Amino acid sequence: MQAVGVARRPNPLGGRMSLGGRGGAGDDPTAGAAAAAIMDDLDFYSDLPSKELSLDEFEELALARLKVLRKIEELKTRNVTGEAYRMQLDKTIKANLHVDAATTTSASGGKLSAKQVRNRNKHQDISSHFILRAAYCRTEDLRRWFLTQECALFQHRLEKASKASGALQAFLHRAGLKFDRVSDSEKDRLRQQLLSVPGGAGGEAVSPAEFVTEIYYRVPFVQALDLIANRQAYVEAGFAYVPLRRIVSIVRAKFRMALSKSLVLASSAFSQVAGESARIGPLLKSMNQQYTGKDYGAYDKSNLGAEELTAQNVDMYAERSMPLCMSQLHSGLKRDHKLKHWGRLQYGLFLKGAGLSMEESLLFFQREFGKIMTAEQFNKNYSYNIRHMYGKEGKRASYTPYNCTKIVLGNPPNAGDHHGCPYRHYDEEHLGALLAKMKIGSPADRNEILNQKRSKNFQLACVKHFEITHPQAASTRGANLDGVGNHPNAWFAASVSYHNAKSGGTSSGGTIATALGAAAPAAKMEAASPNAKSEDSKQAAVL
Ligand code: SF4
Numbered sequence: 001m002q003a004v005g006v007a008r009r010p011n012p013l014g015g016r017m018s019l020g021g022r023g024g025a026g027d028d029p030t031a032g033a034a035a036a037a038i039m040d041d042l043d044f045y046s047d048l049p050s051k052e053l054s055l056d057e058f059e060e061l062a063l064a065r066l067k068v069l070r071k072i073e074e075l076k077t078r079n080v081t082g083e084a085y086r087m088q089l090d091k092t093i094k095a096n097l098h099v100d101a102a103t104t105t106s107a108s109g110g111k112l113s114a115k116q117v118r119n120r121n122k123h124q125d126i127s128s129h130f131i132l133r134a135a136y137c138r139t140e141d142l143r144r145w146f147l148t149q150e151c152a153l154f155q156h157r158l159e160k161a162s163k164a165s166g167a168l169q170a171f172l173h174r175a176g177l178k179f180d181r182v183s184d185s186e187k188d189r190l191r192q193q194l195l196s197v198p199g200g201a202g203g204e205a206v207s208p209a210e211f212v213t214e215i216y217y218r219v220p221f222v223q224a225l226d227l228i229a230n231r232q233a234y235v236e237a238g239f240a241y242v243p244l245r246r247i248v249s250i251v252r253a254k255f256r257m258a259l260s261k262s263l264v265l266a267s268s269a270f271s272q273v274a275g276e277s278a279r280i281g282p283l284l285k286s287m288n289q290q291y292t293g294k295d296y297g298a299y300d301k302s303n304l305g306a307e308e309l310t311a312q313n314v315d316m317y318a319e320r321s322m323p324l325c326m327s328q329l330h331s332g333l334k335r336d337h338k339l340k341h342w343g344r345l346q347y348g349l350f351l352k353g354a355g356l357s358m359e360e361s362l363l364f365f366q367r368e369f370g371k372i373m374t375a376e377q378f379n380k381n382y383s384y385n386i387r388h389m390y391g392k393e394g395k396r397a398s399y400t401p402y403n404c405t406k407i408v409l410g411n412p413p414n415a416g417d418h419h420g421c422p423y424r425h426y427d428e429e430h431l432g433a434l435l436a437k438m439k440i441g442s443p444a445d446r447n448e449i450l451n452q453k454r455s456k457n458f459q460l461a462c463v464k465h466f467e468i469t470h471p472q473a474a475s476t477r478g479a480n481l482d483g484v485g486n487h488p489n490a491w492f493a494a495s496v497s498y499h500n501a502k503s504g505g506t507s508s509g510g511t512i513a514t515a516l517g518a519a520a521p522a523a524k525m526e527a528a529s530p531n532a533k534s535e536d537s538k539q540a541a542v543l
Contacts, residue, residue, distance in 0.1 A: 038167045040118050041093075041157045044175055044258060045129050055279055058131060062283075064096040065128035067292045069149035076152065089156055097124050133259075134273065135287035137266035142288055147263060151256050158248045168244060169215075177251060179217035182241060187216055193234045194241060206243055215244045223250050289405050294482070296353035296489040297400035304496055309355040311364035317354070321495035323462055323488045324422045324434075325407060326350050332418030337371040342411055342419040344382075346402055348389050353401035353489040358390040403487045404459050423449075423458040441468035459485040466491060470498045477501060 053061070071092040075085050099112070099120045106112050112120070129150070136146035161167035172179070187194070194216065198205050206214050219233075224240035226249045227233040233240040242250065274281035309317060318330035329347040333339050339347060344365075351361055362383055369378045384393055391398035402410070404421065413420040422431055428450060435446045445468045452461035463485040466473070473479050473494070478501030483490025 038161050038164045039171050040122050042171050049126050061128040062131040065132050067096045068092050072149045072152045135284040137263045138270045143263045154255050155252045162245050182216040197234050217242050291403040293486045304355050311360045321492050323491040329418045333368050337368050340417050346419040349401040354492050361386050401489050423453050423461040473498050
């Protein structure tokens with residue numbers, strides 16, 4: 001694989017926010033060992049990395065960070081807060097942005113030293129940030145999404161640093177962020193006022209015992225508007241008096257401003273950079289559409305436990321365990337006794353991923369198509385396509401069922417088509433009527449689904465549908481809900497495991513909180529890129 005050179009460039013932001021410092025936290029004399037490890041994750045990303053990456057590494061790093069940012073979006077959307085939020089996010093960061101010291105070896109084949117592990121973690125963090133910054137700078141929606149998730153990630157890391165002795169001070173020092181420290185005599189003078197500041201969302205109030213060692217900073221009040229609005233800082237003569245633990249919100253605001261500016265700067269250069277490179281241009285343009293969840297490509301019937309998906313029982317599963325896109329295709333097939341090209345692809349590949357064997361798939365489609373054509377016509381015009389999907393014809397590739405991103409951003413259905421995502425492609429009135437006809441939840445439930453559609457949160461509308469039709473799924477022992485809202489096959493597998501668990505069958509555990517585990521950012525999606533279409537076309541052409 002050819003290498004992609006990434007040239008070092010000066011910080012485009014300049015000024016006081018030239019925070020630099022590629023060295024590890026251990027280079028900073030004010031940081032202890034524990035603080036240094038936490039600081040390694042903190043960066044203002046003001047200097048481009050200079051290391052060369054192969055195209056594979058480039059893509060891997062981007063997808064690794066994408067998983068972390070999508071996890072943040074998912075946790076926020078699910079209202080996961082406090083310790084549960086921190087634990088789940090740390091786990092995702094560790095799994096995706098940190099090297100596994102136990103299994104990763106150095107170039108010489110030996111075990112990595114602690115310093116090498118930290119350097120690699122730092123490299124992965126910085127490189128992945130810049131790759132996604134390049135990919136997400138091109139439209140306002142993408143910039144907003146990236147900015148929101150990156151700020152949340154930065155805040156999470158800053159809060160961790162603020163709880164580790166010396167880490168936050170060391171970071172401020174390294175970042176060149178100078179705040180005016182309040183002298184001991186002034187702190188004593190203001191003791192009563194400072195102790196009267198309540199805690200709140202930004203953290204606990206400073207107790208009298210903590211006050212002795214707490215460091216306070218004097219910050220121009222315009223830099224502490226968030227804290228002042230939440231009554232978390234004492235204000236006097238135009239200055240806010242902010243304890244170190246709440247400096248987080250000010251530093252986060254600075255990070256946000258710097259990243260926002262750099263995204264706008266990057267967007268002006270995007271078309272030139274992407275246009276010049278035939279290798280990374282398409283990758284960057286399609287990055288926001290990348291699916292980062294489980295691959296349902298292989299014919300897999302393990303989700304069904306002891307049951308088996310056959311031509312005979314597809315109807316039952318369509319009624320009970322299919323997401324709206326697939327149940328609509330099923331109804332369309334039953335009504336018209338045929339499906340047009342994109343519908344056959346979307347539904348046929350879904351059924352394959354759900355566990356329908358090629359023989360049963362042929363039987364199933366022949367039975368329906370046979371109502372309007374002879375067996376000979378079916379064999380001549382359609383059976384080849386089905387065998388092709390299973391890799392038994394043509395170049396014998398096994399094709400992958402479509403994930404939600406691909407369906408939502410794919411070809412919209414025309415009259416007589418049944419493919420697509422109803423949450424994306426149906427208008428509000430049509431969708432509302434369909435949900436009512438199918439008796440999905442109460443009017444209030446249906447309104448919640450429609451609200452998600454109105455906000456262009458198509459996949460969250462689909463998750464809501466799942467929650468309504470699978471009551472208490474999150475607390476059902478044995479129900480595995482991973483990937484609901486990301487992939488129709490995940491929805492199906494989750495529903496089957498739920499019903500198995502309810503009826504006493506077994507399956508691996510999971511919670512609805514992890515359901516959007518690798519969610520596409522596609523809660524709000526933009527139009528499909530030419531790349532996505534050309535990939536579809538390649539697959540469609542052979543089928
Ligand atoms: Fe199907 Fe995904 Fe749309 Fe749900 S969000 S209806 S699973 S395409």
